[in-house]
Structures are given as structure tokens and as C-alpha cells.
Amino acid sequence: MQQSNTYIIVFSAVLTIILGGLLSLANQGLKPMQQKSVELDTKKKILSAVTDLKGKKGNEVLELYGETIESIVVDLEGVVVEKDEKGADIIAENVDVAKNFKKGPEERLYPVFKYHKEGNKEAVEAYIFPVYGRGLWGPIWGFIALETDLNTIKGTSFDHKTETPGLGARITTAEISNRYHGKRLFDDGGNLISIMMLKGENNASSALDDHHIDGMSGATLTANGVNEMLESYFEYYKSYIENTKKTTGQKVALLY
Amino acid sequence: MSTQTLEKTVDKKPAEAAFSKRRKKFVNDPLSEDNPITIQVLGICSALAVTTQMKPTLTMAISVIFVMVFSNLIISLMRSLVPTRVRIIVQLAVIATLVTLVSEVLKAYQYDMYKELSVFVGLIITNCIVMGRLEAFALANKPWDSVLDAIGNGLGYSWIILAVAFFREIFGSGKLFGWPLFEAMGIENFPTNGLMVTPVGAFFILGLIIWVQRTKTGYVEH
Numbered sequence: 001m002q003q004s005n006t007y008i009i010v011f012s013a014v015l016t017i018i019l020g021g022l023l024s025l026a027n028q029g030l031k032p033m034q035q036k037s038v039e040l041d042t043k044k045k046i047l048s049a050v051t052d053l054k055g056k057k058g059n060e061v062l063e064l065y066g067e068t069i070e071s072i073v074v075d076l077e078g079v080v081v082e083k084d085e086k087g088a089d090i091i092a093e094n095v096d097v098a099k100n101f102k103k104g105p106e107e108r109l110y111p112v113f114k115y116h117k118e119g120n121k122e123a124v125e126a127y128i129f130p131v132y133g134r135g136l137w138g139p140i141w142g143f144i145a146l147e148t149d150l151n152t153i154k155g156t157s158f159d160h161k162t163e164t165p166g167l168g169a170r171i172t173t174a175e176i177s178n179r180y181h182g183k184r185l186f187d188d189g190g191n192l193i194s195i196m197m198l199k200g201e202n203n204a205s206s207a208l209d210d211h212h213i214d215g216m217s218g219a220t221l222t223a224n225g226v227n228e229m230l231e232s233y234f235e236y237y238k239s240y241i242e243n244t245k246k247t248t249g250q251k252v253a254l255l256y
Numbered sequence: 257m258s259t260q261t262l263e264k265t266v267d268k269k270p271a272e273a274a275f276s277k278r279r280k281k282f283v284n285d286p287l288s289e290d291n292p293i294t295i296q297v298l299g300i301c302s303a304l305a306v307t308t309q310m311k312p313t314l315t316m317a318i319s320v321i322f323v324m325v326f327s328n329l330i331i332s333l334m335r336s337l338v339p340t341r342v343r344i345i346v347q348l349a350v351i352a353t354l355v356t357l358v359s360e361v362l363k364a365y366q367y368d369m370y371k372e373l374s375v376f377v378g379l380i381i382t383n384c385i386v387m388g389r390l391e392a393f394a395l396a397n398k399p400w401d402s403v404l405d406a407i408g409n410g411l412g413y414s415w416i417i418l419a420v421a422f423f424r425e426i427f428g429s430g431k432l433f434g435w436p437l438f439e440a441m442g443i444e445n446f447p448t449n450g451l452m453v454t455p456v457g458a459f460f461i462l463g464l465i466i467w468v469q470r471t472k473t474g475y476v477e478h
Binding site: 026 | 308345370
């Protein structure tokens with residue numbers, strides 16, 4: 001059966017309108033739920049740098065987040081930024097680290113998340129810093145939690161977009177992030193050394209010290225990306241870290 | 257017109273049972289004798305990519321069945337309206353819409369799964385099985401038959417990828433649906449095989465399944 005051109009055009013147009021309408025309806029209808037999912041995912045990542053979330057449901061995670069996390073945004077100088085150039089409040093959770101990554105380091109905003117124990121708003125238990133960088137195939141990012149000395153790693157959680165499953169994608173596993181536990185970013189003089197993931201796996205323990213951890217076999221290029229990400233971002237956070245060290249140091253001094 | 261008279265004579269026959277012998281064949285055949293993966297060797301791409309673990313594989317299987325059933329149904333309902341010259345585009349538009357729906361729903365309610373499956377949900381669009389069934393079956397058959405055909409082929413696809421995922425997860429990560437199988441059995445240091453985690457592992461398992469199946473059914477490639 002051969003149809004006329006008019007029929008084909010009308011048919012295609014009607015089909016497109018119906019299908020397009022259906023999709024935009026679905027998109028609009030599901031948007032609130034999707035935004036909630038994305039938000040939950042980010043908060044999960046932030047929290048999992050400092051605590052184990054196994055078995056926690058979505059609502060419990062959000063509740064825990066609300067109780068324990070206090071967030072601020074700083075610039076490269078380590079100064080807290082509260083308003084953007086239009087005068088609107090900046091919310092740390094809404095700062096898109098990926099978008100900021102495309103700007104120059106001076107123009108970026110750097111969110112910092114402070115973790116308290118439940119019910120104690122005064123004492124900070126850990127500082128959580130988002131980091132972002134390039135892996136082998138695409139972007140990688142993570143959250144690095146530091147102890148109150150702002151030097152020792154309390155925990156990490158990494159994620160990636162397109163690293164190779166079983167190789168580079170292992171950065172998301174607890175096995176890899178646990179290797180960072182207790183390692184240190186700065187030397188005794190306060191200089192940034194960062195933490196290097198070595199090439200290859202099962203390195204001799206003599207090669208591993210405060211600033212070096214065992215690598216991932218077959219994923220050296222992803223590991224290089226992680227190393228670079230840590231080093232560059234803690235260079236950017238350095239001013240904030242030094243400022244905070246000074247002020248908290250003073251507080252401690254006042255207590256004596 | 258001749259078609260009208262033909263339809264009238266069909267109408268006079270008593271209605272065929274919903275699961276008559278002929279219709280059962282639509283569901284049963286693709287499960288083994290005419291399996292889309294092992295016999296027709298379609299949909300291999302996703303069979304390799306998503307089958308490292310059972311959970312994402314199950315999500316993928318359900319998504320594919322959903323897309324197949326509804327695209328077959330919709331195309332079959334419109335089969336006399338679809339202009340033959342643009343039928344491929346029409347099929348693609350319908351499949352793409354359904355796949356996008358699945359992807360949006362996953363993003364809203366199963367965000368972890370959405371992240372894990374990432375591009376592979378979108379790639380259901382290019383899964384040859386889906387479009388193959390539209391072109392070969394739904395365009396020429398009635399809606400109910402088409403739905404049965406879609407269920408048959410969807411299940412045929414699903415059980416194979418689930419079988420592949422079963423072996424890959426057990427030998428690759430020593431787990432089943434993320435549950436540590438060997439630890440529960442008291443074997444602490446089960447040597448997991450890294451090869452099984454990579455797509456190469458799926459080739460081996462798939463090859464073995466095809467081998468076993470062809471030995472049993474005696475199927476020979478012509």
C-alpha cells in the first residue's frame with residue numbers, strides 16, 4: 001500500500017506531537033522526585049566520607065544530614081562567601097563543583113561541610129571537602145573528610161562517570177577509600193605534600209608512608225587523576241585550612 | 257474490497273482462546289529454540305555490558321520487557337496506519353519514547369540503579385531485539401499476538417542475561433544480588449576471578465551457554 005506524501009507528513013507530525021507531549025508530561029511530573037533523588041545522592045556521598053550509611057533509608061539519611069552537617073562556601077583566599085554577585089544566598093549543597101571546575105581557580109566557589117556529632121552543634125568532628133578532577137575517560141569526584149587537625153584523613157568517598165568497571169571504577173569501593181584512612185596531607189612544617197596513589201598493587205610496605213598509598217593494578221591512569229585531583233584541590237583549600245587552624249588554635253589557647 | 261470480505265469471514269470463526277496452542281508457541285519458542293541471544297545472536301552488546309551483577313541485570317531485563325511489550329502493542333495497534341515508507345522511523349520514535357520514559361522513572365525512583373546502568377538504559381533503543389520484533393512481527397500481527405511475542409522474546413533475552421550475570425557475579429565478586437555468598441558458606445578467601453568482571457568474562461559464559469544449548473537442541477547454523 002503506497003500512501004500519499006501528505007498522509008505521511010501528517011502522520012509523522014501527529015505522532016511526533018503525541019510522543020513529545022507524553023515525554024514532556026512525564027518529565028514535568030517526575031522532576032520533583034528526580035531532584036530529590038539527586039539531592040539524596042549528594043548528601044549520601046558527603047556523609048559516607050565520615051560515617052557508615054549501610055542499611056539507612058533515604059529519609060533517615062536526610063534527617064542525619066540535617067542534624068550533623070553544617071555547610072559553608074569559601075573562595076580561594078579561604079574567606080567565607082555568603083552572597084553571590086546578584087545578592088542571593090549561596091547554599092553549599094547547590095554549588096555545582098563540576099561547573100566550577102570549568103572556571104579558573106580564583107573564580108571558583110569551594111563548599112566546605114562541617115560534621116558534628118549528633119546533638120552537639122558546637123564541636124566540629126570533621127571537615128569534608130569536595131574535590132573534582134579528570135580520570136582516564138571522564139570526570140571523577142569525591143569527598144575528603146579530614147580530622148579536626150585538618151591534616152589527617154578521616155575518610156573518603158569517590159565517584160566517577162565513566163571509569164572502567166573492575167579497574168578504575170574501583171575508586172568507589174570501600175577497599176580503595178579505606179587505604180586513605182589515617183594518611184596525612186601536610187608535612188610537619190605545614191607544606192602540602194598530598195597523598196599519592198602508587199603505580200601497581202601490593203607495593204612493598206616500605207613504599208607506603210603517611211603520604212603514599214597502594215595503587216590499583218591496571219588503573220594507574222585513573223590513580224594519576226585521583227592524585228592530581230587531591231593535590232590541586234587541597235592547594236585551593238589551603239588558605240581556608242590555614243585560617244581555620246589559626247582560629248581554632250586561638251580558641252584552644254583561650255581555654256587554657 | 258477484498259480485505260473487507262476477508263475480515264468478515266475471519267469474524268465468523270469462534271474466537272481463539274487467549275492462550276491457544278498457536279499462541280503459546282509465541283512465548284515458548286524464543287525461550288530456547290528461537291532465543292534472541294543464543295540463536296539469533298541479537299542484543300549481545302547489553303548482554304556483555306550490564307551483566308556483572310544480578311541487580312542491574314534484573315533492572316535491565318524488566319526495562320527491556322516493558323519496552324518490548326508496549327512497543328509491540330502500540331505498533332501492532334497502528335499497523336494499518338503506519339506509512340510503509342517511514343515505518344522504521346515510526347518504530348524508532350515509539351521505542352525511543354518508551355525508553356526515555358523508563359530512564360526518567362528510574363532516575364526518579366531508583367537513582368542508584370540509574371547511575372549504574374547509565375547509558376545502557378538509553379541503548380535499549382538500539383537493542384536489535386526490540387526493533388527486530390517490531391519489524392518482523394508486530395507490523396503484521398494482531399495486538400494480543402504481538403504482546404505474547406514480546407513477552408516471549410523479552411523473557412528469552414532476560415533469562416540469558418540473568419544466567420550470565422549469575423555466573424559472573426558469583427565468580428567475579430563472590431556475591432549474589434550483592435549478598436556475600438561464599439562468606440555465608442564459611443569460605444573466607446574465595447579467589448574471585450577478575451576476568452569475570454570485565455566484558456570478556458561475559459563472552460566466555462555466553463559461549464558456554466550457547467554450546468550447551470546447541471548440543472541439547474541439535475541446532476546447526478546454516
